[in-house]
Amino acid sequence: MSSDRFLLAGVMGWPVMHSRSPMLHGYWLREYGLKGAYLPLAVQPEGLPAALRSLKPLGFAGCNLTIPHKQHAMSLVDEVDEVGRRIGAISCVVVRPDGSLAGSNNDCYGFIEHLRQSAPDWRADAGPAVVLGAGGGSRAICYALAQAGVPEVRLLNRTLERASALATEFGSPLRALPWEQRADAMEGAMLVVNTTSLGMVGQASLDLSLERLPLQAIAYDIVYTPLMTPFLSAARARGNRIIDGLGMLLHQAVPAWRAWFGIETRVTPQLRALLEASL
Ligand code: ATR
Numbered sequence: 001m002s003s004d005r006f007l008l009a010g011v012m013g014w015p016v017m018h019s020r021s022p023m024l025h026g027y028w029l030r031e032y033g034l035k036g037a038y039l040p041l042a043v044q045p046e047g048l049p050a051a052l053r054s055l056k057p058l059g060f061a062g063c064n065l066t067i068p069h070k071q072h073a074m075s076l077v078d079e080v081d082e083v084g085r086r087i088g089a090i091s092c093v094v095v096r097p098d099g100s101l102a103g104s105n106n107d108c109y110g111f112i113e114h115l116r117q118s119a120p121d122w123r124a125d126a127g128p129a130v131v132l133g134a135g136g137g138s139r140a141i142c143y144a145l146a147q148a149g150v151p152e153v154r155l156l157n158r159t160l161e162r163a164s165a166l167a168t169e170f171g172s173p174l175r176a177l178p179w180e181q182r183a184d185a186m187e188g189a190m191l192v193v194n195t196t197s198l199g200m201v202g203q204a205s206l207d208l209s210l211e212r213l214p215l216q217a218i219a220y221d222i223v224y225t226p227l228m229t230p231f232l233s234a235a236r237a238r239g240n241r242i243i244d245g246l247g248m249l250l251h252q253a254v255p256a257w258r259a260w261f262g263i264e265t266r267v268t269p270q271l272r273a274l275l276e277a278s279l
Helices: 021-031 045-053 083-086 107-118 135-147 160-170 231-236 246-262 270-277
Strands: 007-013 036-042 062-065 092-095 099-106 127-134 153-157 174-178 191-194 218-221 241-243
Touching: 007 045, 007 246, 021 036, 021 246, 021 270, 036 218, 062 246, 083 099, 083 107, 083 135, 092 135, 092 160, 092 246, 099 246, 107 135, 107 246, 127 135, 135 160, 153 160, 191 241, 218 231, 231 241, 246 270
Parallel strands: 007 036, 007 062, 127 153, 127 191, 153 174, 191 218, 218 241
Antiparallel strands: 062 092, 092 099
């Protein structure tokens, strides 16, 4: 790599100052001895079109997108890949050599990669998965599980219509069930994932009986503030393996670096410890 290259990327969000992404990407810039910067970009919704178009003239390789831009940005970039189109949201924009903008969604990669690294013996075809919640996070995860080959994804959401709509859109293996049936839905499941905001700091905890969940099942929460949610601590207390939400954030950044900078990064225990200490 030429020594005069200055790597530029950032995360567009509103609000954005709570984002851990600058810390994560800043770690890799230091770790690999690179000149560059990864910036929090506080972009209001009405400013998103101009902000995206300014990436190229400012010399950015691309950016990540966070709340509330993931859906709107889809209609503003020049091309959205298959994964982004299916999920209906993009988390990453790449400025191509001709200046055009390519959108993709790395959340589903982050989710499944963290699962595979945390539980190398996990097999998609081992049994049903239960997904709680039907918002943006859930869409990426349901897509990831369907792609991985999970035979049945039981989707439960407080608002049943939202789960039904997603199940209809994605088709098999998704199956929408009423929120009231969540305790029964644990029967025979090999994986249960919380994608709702329940359990997050300042929110009520997820009210879920795990009595019928097999002990071999993995409990996965995409919430990472706090790292140990009430759902995960209940699952751990009864002997289930647990996976927290921080790794999903870390792993989704790997394909972003590959696309922006052509650099293969690694999620190391040191990187994780740095972010953990900030939570
Ligand atoms: P994200 O894009 O981060 O997934 P979202 O689209 O706002 O966020 O979705 C939040 C999810 O948490 C939804 O599934 C929501 O359920 P509804 O579709 O019924 O709104 C769920 N959620 C939020 N608060 C909840 C609560 N008190 N009880 C049950 N589910 C809740």
